[in-house]
Amino acid sequence: MDFRLFLTLYSLKVSQPMNAIPVINLFDQPHDSRFDASDWHILAQHWYPVARIQDVSSQPQQVTLLDVKMALYRTESGDIQLVRDICPHRGVPLSKGWVEGDEIVCPYHGLHYNRAGKCTKIPAQPDLTQISERFSLTTFPVVLKYGLVWTSLFGRDEQAANFPVLDTWEDADHQSILPPSVDIAGSSGRQLEGFIDVAHFAWVHHQAFADRDNPVVPKYHTERTDYGLKSIYISNVSNYPHGMQHLAPEGFLWTREFDVYPPFAATLTIYFPNDGILKILNACCPVSANQTRLFVPLTRNFDTTGDLQAVYDFNAQIFAEDQDMVESQKPEELPLDLSMEAHFEADRASALYRRILAEWGLSKRYIV
Numbered sequence: 001m002d003f004r005l006f007l008t009l010y011s012l013k014v015s016q017p018m019n020a021i022p023v024i025n026l027f028d029q030p031h032d033s034r035f036d037a038s039d040w041h042i043l044a045q046h047w048y049p050v051a052r053i054q055d056v057s058s059q060p061q062q063v064t065l066l067d068v069k070m071a072l073y074r075t076e077s078g079d080i081q082l083v084r085d086i087c088p089h090r091g092v093p094l095s096k097g098w099v100e101g102d103e104i105v106c107p108y109h110g111l112h113y114n115r116a117g118k119c120t121k122i123p124a125q126p127d128l129t130q131i132s133e134r135f136s137l138t139t140f141p142v143v144l145k146y147g148l149v150w151t152s153l154f155g156r157d158e159q160a161a162n163f164p165v166l167d168t169w170e171d172a173d174h175q176s177i178l179p180p181s182v183d184i185a186g187s188s189g190r191q192l193e194g195f196i197d198v199a200h201f202a203w204v205h206h207q208a209f210a211d212r213d214n215p216v217v218p219k220y221h222t223e224r225t226d227y228g229l230k231s232i233y234i235s236n237v238s239n240y241p242h243g244m245q246h247l248a249p250e251g252f253l254w255t256r257e258f259d260v261y262p263p264f265a266a267t268l269t270i271y272f273p274n275d276g277i278l279k280i281l282n283a284c285c286p287v288s289a290n291q292t293r294l295f296v297p298l299t300r301n302f303d304t305t306g307d308l309q310a311v312y313d314f315n316a317q318i319f320a321e322d323q324d325m326v327e328s329q330k331p332e333e334l335p336l337d338l339s340m341e342a343h344f345e346a347d348r349a350s351a352l353y354r355r356i357l358a359e360w361g362l363s364k365r366y367i368v
Helices: 003-014 037-043 188-195 308-326 345-359
Strands: 048-052 061-065 068-074 080-084 098-100 103-105 119-121 143-145 148-151 175-177 182-184 221-224 229-235 254-261 265-271 277-288 291-295 298-300
Touching: 048 061, 048 068, 048 277, 048 291, 061 277, 080 148, 182 308, 188 265, 188 277, 188 291, 188 308, 188 345, 221 345, 229 345, 254 345
Parallel strands: none
Antiparallel strands: 048 148, 061 068, 068 080, 098 103, 143 148, 175 298, 182 291, 221 229, 229 254, 254 265, 265 277, 277 291, 277 298
């Protein structure tokens, strides 16, 4: 062994008490995370959806945010809980355990943890009344919005969070729809930018609603807002699926409003004929640097008794077409240095989005 390495290891050993135990409820970026360390710490302050409320049960499940694994479950009283998915005793995932009352039980040694993350029972020592705080879980905040479970690794002030606004979700005049989530082998930045990109309609979505013979993107307005940015795009590109486009009056102009809530959420409001309004929330969960779980709550004030499966199918088609592009892009991460990729006029919204992320201090590295 190198002598300098020996001295380093020895000094670490003697500087620690003999009974030192790692405090596992304090955590940092996982060692196998592919995020830059500075990027990870910036993103860890923000809030993201991790699951649909309807998919949460008393059977714990594992979800991942920024490479941090969490156990998600519903207590018997109905509360939804999120804790770091590791038992501080011997490191077994709590998602392999079960719920008893309002407590989650580790499957390895039966330790019980309450909603505050405190260990309340060690079956091997039933007479133990003072359980060490070392047997405590890292708990995460839970906010329920738009049919989704939202959380943050380090953020705790819900009022200061930059949640996207989907103001029609609980409006009685609008139907609320929540399709299944979509897993994408691509970065959340690339996915979000694709969502606000209007120039790709004719080329990527020509089988769904657009037309390759109509690729022109009229100039549109983009501006900064206190929550991020807003773009208003007006064109003759219909949003009806092929086969239904006769429903739009001749010469009808479609208005699409994009509201972007960095880092990885945006809403799209589409104005249909006869005062119809469709609102789509594109909300990314950055599972890892190049892995995204996408949630897409949407509302509409027309065809509210129509076939939901048709909505699911059309939505799945659109995002599958986008997914193929996002998963093949190089570099996988969104290059925030604008000089690293070429841009044209229709990219003004995505260029502003990149500038905002760069101003936050996110890295500008360019990796192929």
